[in-house]
Amino acid sequence: MRAIVVKPPKPGVEINDVKIDEDKLSTIGLVKIKVLENGICGTDREIVSGKRTSVKPPAGKDELILGHEAIGIVEVGGYGLKEGELVMPINKRGCGKCLNCLVGRPDFCETGEGLVAGTKGLDGFMREYLYDDPKYLVKIPLAIKDIAILAQPLADIEKSVEAILTTQKRVPIWTCDDGTFNCKKALVVGTGPTGILFSLILRTYGFQVWIANRRELLDNEKEILEEPGIIFYNSENGYDNLVKSEGKFDLIIDTSGASASIMQHLVPLLQINGVLGLFGFPRYDNFSLDYKTVQDFVINNRIIIGLDNGQKTHFQQAVIHLASWKSLWPNTTSKMITKVISISNEREVISSLREKLPGEIKVIIRWE
Ligand code: NAP
Ligand code: ZN
Ligand code: ZN
Numbered sequence: 001m002r003a004i005v006v007k008p009p010k011p012g013v014e015i016n017d018v019k020i021d022e023d024k025l026s027t028i029g030l031v032k033i034k035v036l037e038n039g040i041c042g043t044d045r046e047i048v049s050g051k052r053t054s055v056k057p058p059a060g061k062d063e064l065i066l067g068h069e070a071i072g073i074v075e076v077g078g079y080g081l082k083e084g085e086l087v088m089p090i091n092k093r094g095c096g097k098c099l100n101c102l103v104g105r106p107d108f109c110e111t112g113e114g115l116v117a118g119t120k121g122l123d124g125f126m127r128e129y130l131y132d133d134p135k136y137l138v139k140i141p142l143a144i145k146d147i148a149i150l151a152q153p154l155a156d157i158e159k160s161v162e163a164i165l166t167t168q169k170r171v172p173i174w175t176c177d178d179g180t181f182n183c184k185k186a187l188v189v190g191t192g193p194t195g196i197l198f199s200l201i202l203r204t205y206g207f208q209v210w211i212a213n214r215r216e217l218l219d220n221e222k223e224i225l226e227e228p229g230i231i232f233y234n235s236e237n238g239y240d241n242l243v244k245s246e247g248k249f250d251l252i253i254d255t256s257g258a259s260a261s262i263m264q265h266l267v268p269l270l271q272i273n274g275v276l277g278l279f280g281f282p283r284y285d286n287f288s289l290d291y292k293t294v295q296d297f298v299i300n301n302r303i304i305i306g307l308d309n310g311q312k313t314h315f316q317q318a319v320i321h322l323a324s325w326k327s328l329w330p331n332t333t334s335k336m337i338t339k340v341i342s343i344s345n346e347r348e349v350i351s352s353l354r355e356k357l358p359g360e361i362k363v364i365i366r367w368e
Contacts, residue, residue: 001128002017008064011049012048013066013354015350032075033089033129033137034072034367035071036071037149037364038367039153039362039364040353042257045356047118049354054119064123065125068124068125069091071088072086086140087139091124092311093117094109097111106311107311126365135312139319140319147336150336151322152315158315158321159314160279161202164277168275170301180206184208185210186202186250186251187233187249188255189252189254191221195255198253199230200325208231209229210233211225212233214236227330239269247271248270248271251275258282259282267304273300276304337361339364341364342366344368
């Protein structure tokens with residue numbers, strides 16, 4: 001079967017034939033899925049460029065099948081899944097040892113030994129066929145087939161918002177006087193797919209949302225933000241003007257995955273009892289705070305929280321949100337997939353895995 005493979009830590013990516021033992025796989029309770037599409041994400045590109053340090057092929061192999069975003073069609077069903085149903089595989093799998101993993105929450109794995117498809121110790125989803133345990137498969141309704149690939153990155157964000165709202169239960173009242181979040185202000189840093197999805201979720205929960213980048217937006221990016229009423233701020237010259245006009249923020253999320261030093265500019269923008277959520281993986285630089293900022297942080301009960309990886313309940317929640325956004329914000333959802341490349345166009349597949357082009361939101365590889 002054909003698959004997209006990497007040989008970490010070496011940079012590069014290839015489309016190759018890989019061997020799998022189909023007879024063995026079909027006898028151990030696994031469902032056979034024909035992959036229809038893969039989404040390309042920043043993590044795939046970091047792996048292809050050789051910059052992801054934690055990437056690891058399965059035990060005993062020097063090659064890893066890439067990809068953690070996929071939708072497929074059940075070809076040989078059973079175990080509650082029928083032939084012809086659309087499914088999405090979950091990328092993070094438990095360590096099989098700690099209690100969080102044993103109850104289906106490997107996002108809080110305590111041994112650090114959990115496997116992640118396409119990243120750590122487990123082959124990914126960029127291939128013609130998958131064999132998987134139904135436990136790790138999420139049903140996808142046909143009505144959202146065109147945007148369903150977004151359910152994987154969105155699941156991580158669903159988990160993040162759940163973690164933030166749970167954490168904020170520490171504050172006796174963190175809602176407005178009508179019980180909503182309508183008076184709460186959120187700032188999302190980064191206008192990539194995750195920054196946009198984060199902003200959409202926060203609008204769904206009722207927050208006022210600003211999204212920032214250190215450049216002006218392209219037309220397609222502006223159009224995506226219009227319907228949900230997300231306000232853009234150009235942070236090229238810092239955040240002083242934003243704070244002067246809007247005040248401080250109850251919630252700030254960094255999705256830039258760029259410089260760690262961004263965080264020290266964000267901490268002083270936090271409102272009393274506010275939350276700074278770290279979602280992106282910075283690739284360089286440091287983050288330090290002076291003693292006055294730290295004192296201010298302590299006195300005002302602020303919090304910094306790491307946000308990682310959604311599980312099955314979050315995938316299911318993501319599916320519901322995508323379905324509702326198709327009605328609420330049809331122009332936005334119709335612009336999220338910026339390119340579909342056929343697997344037969346090898347050259348373009350490889351170049352899209354190497355480089356993100358301006359204005360690109362989500363690129364899909366389609367297996368014909
Ligand atoms: P992306 O497409 O690279 O988006 C990053 C965005 O940040 C881009 O719009 C980029 O602008 C912008 N940016 C860069 N430097 C900035 C700065 N100084 N100020 C403001 N904006 C800045 O990546 P993505 O797919 O959205 O992912 C974002 C990060 O989240 C990555 O680090 C990824 O690995 C991480 N991630 C985390 C999880 C999790 O569970 N925690 C899950 C998925 C992804 P340009 O468009 O101009 O480049
Ligand atoms: Zn990803
Ligand atoms: Zn575990």
